[in-house]
Amino acid sequence: MNRREVRLDAVPGLVGLYATALRRQLVARRSRQGEPLELPAVEHAVDGVTADPDRLVAYQRLMGDTVRDTLPSVFVHGMAFPVAMSVLAAEDFPLPLLGMVHLGNEVEHRRAVGAEEELAVRAWAEGLRPHHAGTAFDVVCEASVSGVVVWRGVSTYLAKGVWAGARPERTERAEPSAAARTRTGVWRLGAETGRAYAAVLGDYNPIHLGLLPAKALGLKSHIAHGMFLAGRALAATAPNDGGYRWSIGFEAPVFLPASVQFGVRESGDATLFEGWSAASSRRHFSGSVRPLR
Known part of the structure; x- marks a missing residue:
């Protein structure tokens, strides 16, 4: 598909983007009810993206990762x-x-990326498709160094209650038995977990910040960021050098505060991981890490 490129002068602030999204949901989007759904053939791009060294160290410490x-x-x-x-x-x-559900990620981390390297980032949406609870689609992001893609991520989201076509049947995921699980750790996540992640990476989505903003958006309480959970899992499973491919699927939100059981096991060339509720044994997420050949 030919996509029109929109060049950004700088990396936009997430707080401003969420505010813009809220304003448009309350006003402009009402006029779109009943219109056919079609993703725009556009990609947004920005050059000169570099890591803030203080935030990098703060992130690594938040995740329990190696400071490197x-x-x-x-x-x-x-x-x-x-x-x-x-x-x-x-x-x-x-x-x-606002209110979108994060379903999962598929990522190729193609080589070790140095903290001082300058990245060119581009992103677009594709793959609009029906889901039993609404409409799913993918957001693709690529980060390049000197014209070579070093990182590529596909994030899948769900717009609940909005249908692009017929509603498909719900497919239930198989839950592993408790006996099949091997616990390798316990994450004790406080009520401030979402705010701590937001302070490091700037993702101030209201559903992660506190009880009242989460309730205003239809949740019973605030939940942990999906990428916080992914980061904690990868801190325990991903290699620190070389390329690898990883994925994660989210099945049940982690309402904060929470105690999450975490398990890791090896299967062939893959390291498999999952997290589940200490209270109910319901699985929150599962995923894998594999080396790139």
């Missing part, structure tokens, strides 16, 4: 995330940004 001068994969995601959000907050994007 190469970028963790979720930190790269955080650097690229505002560019992706600028696509979703734009006037021509047909789905509501």
